[in-house]
Amino acid sequence: MNPPHPYKIPESVLVVIHTPDLQVLLLERADHPGYWQSVTGSKDTLDEPLALTARREVQEETGIADGELLDWQLRNIYEIYPQWRHRYAPGVVQNTEHVFGLCVPSARTVTLAPREHLAFQWLPWREAADRCFSPSNAEAVLQLPRFAGHR
Template sequence: MSSPAALARPYKIPESVLVVIHTPDLQVLLLERADKPGFWQSVTGSKDAVDEPLAETARREVREETGIDAGQLRDWEFSNRYEIYPVWRHRYAPGVTHNLEHVFGLTVPAGTAVRLAPREHLQYRWLDWRAAADLCFSPSNAEAVLQLPRFLRGGPR
């Protein structure tokens, strides 16, 4: 029999989005995780329901984590399958060890206001894309940031 706490907080769906938010001159927004200070990342988040469209997941996560309207979201049409860090595996159903992450980009004007979700993030930084890639704790996030110039030049859509 499930406890009330287990019913109130279902397992995370092992399918997520990564949204690289950037300015036209390739300044990338990174967020410091509240649950792991020193861990910097782009906007990320899991689907709320198995049938939730990925673009809606991305828009929701951008709005929740930064307060930014993700109207001009661009699906980069590539994904990463990676092993979930052991520290976060308890959020997933027993036996789930990998996540499928879909990558999106969002171009915003320089000076775009950011309103952090304080339970999720401690602070934010706008950094040159190379410096941002170096600061990302997640290899898949770093690789996505490194691909940013290619996608802006008309790479895969």
């Protein structure tokens, strides 16, 4: 693999972690208390496979190392907030987010990355969607029954 990229790579993952009965894990952001989200994170290198990015971010942010990872083949392209653009190469204003689901056997206590998150909670999928601060995250959670095989 290549060495870490000098700028944040504008390609990221969103991982909806859930149980077979559609309980969804949400994390409270340390930099914005009250803002809840799924696991997110950017590729570390240009050639890092997206599934590896998803597994790495889940492990770093929650300590979860098991579960069935599924690429939902959904992409969200959004404008990077101006206050975070300095992390990216000059002129980069958009990010492409790839959506994954990770089914774990049951809700459990997770190990949070303290610089990133303050708390976690497992919620029924509709409640989780309502709690997400990001519209693309909420929409991904609303897609969960379809991707988890529930109708």
